[in-house]
Structures are given as C-alpha cells and as structure tokens.
Amino acid sequence: MDHDVLIIGGSFAGTSAAMQLARARKQVLVLDTGMPRNRFAAASHGFPGQDGQSPADIKARFSEELNAYPTVRFRDGAAVSTKREGSGFRVSLADGGDVAARRIVLAYGVRDSLPNLPGLAERWGASVLHCPYCHGYELNRQPVGVLARGEMALHQAMLLPDWGPTTLFTQGLVRLSPDETQSLQSRGVRIEETPVAELVGSGTALEAVRLEDGRTVALAGLFLAPITAPSCDIAAQLGCEMREGPTGPYVAVDQTQATTVAGVFAAGDLASPMPNATLAAAAGTMAGGSAHRSLIFDPDLRQHDGRAS
Structure with a gap:
C-alpha cells in the first residue's frame, strides 16, 4: 500500500485527523481541493485559540504544523472514484492518478445550495x-x-x-x-x-x-439554513450509510467516527447534522485516532461492516 491512511479533505477535520496519525508515525496523504465550505467567511469565531482568525489563515497554520512531521504529505486534487482492494482501498483522482491506502478518512465536507x-x-x-x-x-x-x-x-x-x-x-x-x-x-x-x-x-x-x-x-x-449535500459521492461509492439531517444528508458514523464500511471513517460537516469548526476539529481528532487503532486491531479488515449506532 502507498499509504497507511488517505484523508480526503484538508480543512479543519482532515488536518486534525492527520495530526493524530502523524504523531503515530503513520504514512498519511491529505488530498485537498482547496475549496473548503468556510472559504466565504472573513473570520472564524468560537474556535478556541483561533477566535477571529480567517479560515484560510487557520488552515494554513494547521498545514504548517503538519509539515513538521515527515510522514505526512499533501496533494492538491479531487477523488473521483474508489474501490476496496484487499485489506485496503484504491482511489482514482481527477488528474488521472490513483492512490492506495489501508484506511480512508472522509473529510471533504458539504456544499451549500442557496x-x-x-x-x-x-x-x-x-x-x-x-x-x-x-x-x-x-x-x-x-x-x-x-x-x-x-x-x-x-x-x-x-x-x-x-x-x-x-x-x-x-x-x-x-x-x-x-x-x-x-x-x-x-x-x-x-x-x-x-x-x-x-x-x-x-x-x-x-x-x-x-x-x-x-x-x-x-x-x-x-x-438562513442552506440546503446541503456532500461535496462528492465517494461515501456513496463506498456504500456508507447516510442519514437525513435538518439541512440535508450526512454520513452516519458511530462514537468513534467509524462509518458503516469497515476501514472508512468520516468527520466534519460531512458526518454531522450540526456544522461547527470546533466540532469538526474534534471529530477529526477522533477519526484519526480510530483509523490508527483500526490498523492495529483489525489489520486485515476482517471485522464485518455494520451499522453506525
């Protein structure tokens, strides 16, 4: 496998997941389109330690911190398709390349319809x-x-x-x-x-x-409450269960941010009915730790896929 964990999405949830995995010295690739949902906001408020900072500056600071860890790489681009491959996954990219990883963290967020x-x-x-x-x-x-x-x-x-x-x-x-x-x-x-x-x-x-x-x-x-939808269909391709929230569908996860597909975790607005920067970072932290534990306790993905509680 090319990587231990592929994180699709590089905003607050994705970078928080990457930090936990980086500190466990896992090989991590963060795939990012550079189009976070919060790009229209001049400032992010209510985020402890970051109150009043622009989302772009917060994201850049998180990325700078991650660059200090040698096992993390960033790649610009979008995931377009994915499939299970042995005890991991293979993801095709919009630029024609592909990536193999043992685990996936979905953190690509949602898009708003106004x-x-x-x-x-x-x-x-x-x-x-x-x-x-x-x-x-x-x-x-x-x-x-x-x-x-x-x-x-x-x-x-x-x-x-x-x-x-x-x-x-x-x-x-x-x-x-x-x-x-x-x-x-x-x-x-x-x-x-x-x-x-x-x-x-x-x-x-x-x-x-x-x-x-x-x-x-x-x-x-x-x-207003925007109508939301996942930013891409990777979760659907993988067969992750979805739930209907007050503004649109989101990926069902359990308390560890595990989806209903073994080896796939999700965090951030994509996996919550309540969008919030602090909650997204917290969920990403949990998802990264859970992906790490999955590599240790279920290395061959032999646990049956189930339903998120």
Whole structure:
C-alpha cells in the first residue's frame, strides 16, 4: 500500500485527523481541493485559540504544523472514484492518478445550495449567514432576519433575539401554528408574511431587504439554513450509510467516527447534522485516532461492516 491512511479533505477535520496519525508515525496523504465550505467567511469565531482568525489563515497554520512531521504529505486534487482492494482501498483522482491506502478518512465536507434571490449569493458568509454562534456577536445587536426555507427557520428565529431585534420572513414556506406564533412573539420576533424579493446594500454588506410589495426592512444580517449535500459521492461509492439531517444528508458514523464500511471513517460537516469548526476539529481528532487503532486491531479488515449506532 502507498499509504497507511488517505484523508480526503484538508480543512479543519482532515488536518486534525492527520495530526493524530502523524504523531503515530503513520504514512498519511491529505488530498485537498482547496475549496473548503468556510472559504466565504472573513473570520472564524468560537474556535478556541483561533477566535477571529480567517479560515484560510487557520488552515494554513494547521498545514504548517503538519509539515513538521515527515510522514505526512499533501496533494492538491479531487477523488473521483474508489474501490476496496484487499485489506485496503484504491482511489482514482481527477488528474488521472490513483492512490492506495489501508484506511480512508472522509473529510471533504458539504456544499451549500442557496435561494435564488438577487443580492444573496454575493453576501454569503459576509452578511448572509447560517450560524448565529459563529457570526451573530459581530452584528452588534443590530436588526437581523431569518429567511425561511423550512422548519429550521423557527429554531433560528427563536435563538436570534439574543443577538438583535429579529424578523422572520416566512416566504410562504412556513405555516406557523398559534403556539409557534405565541412562542415567537414572546421572544419579540416580528413575523413578515410578504416574501423577500431582493437584498440591498453596499458591496457584501446588507442594509435592508426589499419585499415583493415594495416595502423595505432594514437589516444588518440575514440568517438562513442552506440546503446541503456532500461535496462528492465517494461515501456513496463506498456504500456508507447516510442519514437525513435538518439541512440535508450526512454520513452516519458511530462514537468513534467509524462509518458503516469497515476501514472508512468520516468527520466534519460531512458526518454531522450540526456544522461547527470546533466540532469538526474534534471529530477529526477522533477519526484519526480510530483509523490508527483500526490498523492495529483489525489489520486485515476482517471485522464485518455494520451499522453506525
């Protein structure tokens, strides 16, 4: 085998997995397309020791730390297909090459699908946001909105008043029960039934949304739950079980980050219904350690594939 472990994805989860394996002196290849989900955000918040740093700078620092370990290599590129080969795997790459590894850690994340509204896409990660814990504090208690796409909007709207005066834009997609309406009103949430037609503001800043009836509502930030999907289909090719989360499918893993396919582990947004940088790094740490233990205690992958708990 070329490598002990192939890690597909080089952001927070993938590099955290690589660190554990590097310290176990395993031969590791990190395959990375350089297109992390958080590339649109200017800063990452709530990540201990990295609060306020740009995701690109955090990733570069992690990679620099890993470069101190002689058994870790990075390779630019995407995985396009994979198959089981003996007691390991062979992965074909977009550049025509292939890689063999005894174990695989999937950490390639998810891609976001956004509503088709004028002015929204260019503000994604700057003033159109998905996580109040990551970005709400910096809005300085200015007015914020929630753009409904499904039932997650109610959850977001209940949380957001702690960060600023909140308006829920139902977009004709959410029908609130009397109890839900009362709960929102008890939190001071304004409910707007007229759909948002466009976002307005200078550059990537948000100043207001314009409604279909021509009215404008002043906002400093607009929150929504994006529809997500895995960034590639490698997990599906391997036969990993998937689960349905609040925004889309994710890879099922057990408490050790093992998938339902023996020898394959997954971490980060790809393997969690709750995206978060700190949680991604923690899951990557577990996945790397679990892959190492698998090499020791199940070297020939004789344990039966099972279902993640």
